[in-house]
Amino acid sequence: MPTNTDKKFIRWTVLLLILAVILFVAAGLVTGNAKVVNLAIAPPLAGEISQSIGGSSGVTLPVEGKDYTITQTAYFETNTWAVATITNSDGSNTSYIVLQKVNGVFQVILGPGTAFAQSDNNQLPASVQQYLQANHVLIYQPGSA
Amino acid sequence: MSSRMKQWIVVLALIILGLGVYQLIAAIKLTTTTGLLQVTSDDKKSVISVSQANHQAAGIGVGSARAHLKPGTYTVVASTSTAQANQIITIVKHQTLTIDLKPVKKASQNPLDSTTFVGADALVSHGLSSGQLASLKGLLSAYAPKAQTITVNGSSIESGETDPDTGVFKLNFTVQIDSGTYSATVNYAVSNNVQLLLYTQGSTTPLYSAGSAT
Numbered sequence: 397m398p399t400n401t402d403k404k405f406i407r408w409t410v411l412l413l414i415l416a417v418i419l420f421v422a423a424g425l426v427t428g429n430a431k432v433v434n435l436a437i438a439p440p441l442a443g444e445i446s447q448s449i450g451g452s453s454g455v456t457l458p459v460e461g462k463d464y465t466i467t468q469t470a471y472f473e474t475n476t477w478a479v480a481t482i483t484n485s486d487g488s489n490t491s492y493i494v495l496q497k498v499n500g501v502f503q504v505i506l507g508p509g510t511a512f513a514q515s516d517n518n519q520l521p522a523s524v525q526q527y528l529q530a531n532h533v534l535i536y537q538p539g540s541a
Numbered sequence: 542m543s544s545r546m547k548q549w550i551v552v553l554a555l556i557i558l559g560l561g562v563y564q565l566i567a568a569i570k571l572t573t574t575t576g577l578l579q580v581t582s583d584d585k586k587s588v589i590s591v592s593q594a595n596h597q598a599a600g601i602g603v604g605s606a607r608a609h610l611k612p613g614t615y616t617v618v619a620s621t622s623t624a625q626a627n628q629i630i631t632i633v634k635h636q637t638l639t640i641d642l643k644p645v646k647k648a649s650q651n652p653l654d655s656t657t658f659v660g661a662d663a664l665v666s667h668g669l670s671s672g673q674l675a676s677l678k679g680l681l682s683a684y685a686p687k688a689q690t691i692t693v694n695g696s697s698i699e700s701g702e703t704d705p706d707t708g709v710f711k712l713n714f715t716v717q718i719d720s721g722t723y724s725a726t727v728n729y730a731v732s733n734n735v736q737l738l739l740y741t742q743g744s745t746t747p748l749y750s751a752g753s754a755t
Contacts, residue, residue: 405547405550409550409551409554412554412555412557412558413554413557413558415558415561416554416557416558416560416561417561418561419558419561419562419564419565420560420561420564420565422565422568423561423564423565423567423568424568426565426568426569426571426572427568427571427572427609428577428607429607430577430607430608430609431601431602431606431607431608431609432571432575432608432609433591433599433601433608433609433610434611435591435592435593435596435597435598435599436596436597437595437596437597438595438596438597439595440594440595442595442596442597442598443592443593443594443595443596443597443598443616444592444598444616446590446592446597446598447590447592447598447616447618447620450588450620450622455588455589455590455600455601455602455603456600457588457590457598457599457600459597460597499629500614500629501594501614501616501629503616503627510675510678511675511678511679511682532671532672532675532676532733533675
């Protein structure tokens with residue numbers, strides 16, 4: 397049989413816990429239950445490339461340094477075009493991605509890929525075309541078949 | 542109820558209360574140092590992500606998303622496998638930014654790379670250069686542009702006779718293009734250009750011939 401002191405103790409404990417719950421709910425209301433996003437530092441173009449590759453499940457995107465690695469980046473046309481070379485996590489496959497700076501931010505124009513058709517070549521500046529040809533990426537020419 | 546038990550209950554309740562206070566303070570601090578981004582996409586299946594120069598990207602939701610971000614310029618992307626929308630935004634402290642993205646069909650970005658090549662690298666150890674291998678992949682993709690997987694049977698690779706007049710080398714192998722199996726010959730010389738001949742198994746007449754070895 398609980399004594400009066402016990403009842404008083406239980407009452408105060410329950411009140412304390414209710415207050416804690418109110419604080420948690422208030423914290424949720426203050427943040428609007430929105431996700432807090434802190435983007436980790438990464439090499440140039442990593443974010444744009446991850447967004448371009450996309451994730452295989454849900455909202456999880458590939459992470460540079462873990463799921464793929466940027467091994468080389470070449471810039472062209474006064475830094476308004478770039479070609480990034482990436483390898484997959486075990487280093488067994490190398491792909492190229494062509495990016496163009498639009499409104500101050502790089503966006504993926506072509507790739508990732510290991511072989512691009514000549515028709516895609518036409519939209520690129522000559523300097524980028526030459527670089528891709530030198531790396532044997534622009535090799536397929538239907539006319540030669 | 543023993544006094545020891547009461548002590549433990551008080552300690553536990555105070556810890557939970559402390560965590561609540563901490564959460565509330567952290568939440569208030571967060572809202573005073575960040576801005577809120579609210580994104581909706583016309584395509585409810587699109588993955589919404591944010592990225593920033595020299596930072597990793599992060600997915601923040603599917604179809605719609607709300608995220609607290611530090612002040613700065615970000616690229617918000619809503620994308621599916623076939624459509625994408627980008628928008629550059631600036632997050633300001635204390636402010637809420639609401640945007641609606643309308644993904645449009647992506648331009649063809651990598652028509653030759655919708656196919657996964659398996660085992661093709663083994664051809665390099667038999668004499669093909671990486672540039673010639675890239676050419677071969679291009680020719681195989683041209684034959685079967687919608688193939689999901691093209692598998693080169695590594696144990697089937699064998700060198701054929703070299704043409705003494707032209708100096709053209711030859712590799713014979715079997716290749717599986719999705720569910721179909723073919724005999725293949727690649728002719729190559731010094732340049733990156735190669736010739737591919739594909740045969741149905743047992744046939745001596747090529748069903749597909751492309752490229753030239755130079």
